[in-house]
């Protein structure tokens with residue numbers, strides 16, 4: 001069983017790397033952004049609320065995220081998981097820590113991807129042409145990046161201290177394949193050392 005978390009600002013490439021690693025390690029990829037976007041398609045009252053929040057670049061309430069993630073972890077992740085986009089707030093971090101402890105689970109790797117804002121902006125604008133996401137534009141990116149800086153990055157620091165030898169900073173300015181090689185090398189070095 002292997003449990004992995006990806007951290008990093010919007011557009012850092014968390015989803016790309018999580019997807020590659022998911023097929024390489026045969027582990028489920030839990031992208032909370034993807035899960036929320038698929039929930040929007042249900043078009044019920046919750047979906048409308050979530051759609052509005054995502055379009056504004058703000059964060060969806062913790063209770064919704066905690067329920068979604070714990071449900072998925074119980075149902076689909078008995079071989080492990082790759083979390084992408086969760087936890088994003090202190091409350092989510094505390095919820096996850098309690099969930100892991102209660103279920104006797106541990107984190108094996110945390111990859112925190114960092115990169116320059118100018119590159120993020122360029123990537124988000126390129127992605128908006130391919131994926132047609134309402135929140136992929138310059139203005140909303142600023143709100144999303146602020147949420148990251150003010151909230152998510154703070155809990156990233158908590159994880160950096162708590163999981164000192166499981167936590168790895170990854171340079172997201174590099175090419176996709178180079179980043180993947182670096183991540184695989186870290187996993188290989190840990191497993192085979």
Ligand code: AMP
Pocket residue numbers: 010011032033034036053054055057058059060061065084085086087088089092135144
């Ligand atoms: P992402 O695809 O990870 O960039 O997420 C897109 C949007 O979904 C975010 O800007 C938030 O509005 C929402 N979202 C995704 N994950 C979370 C989370 N863990 N907590 C709160 N909101 C989230």
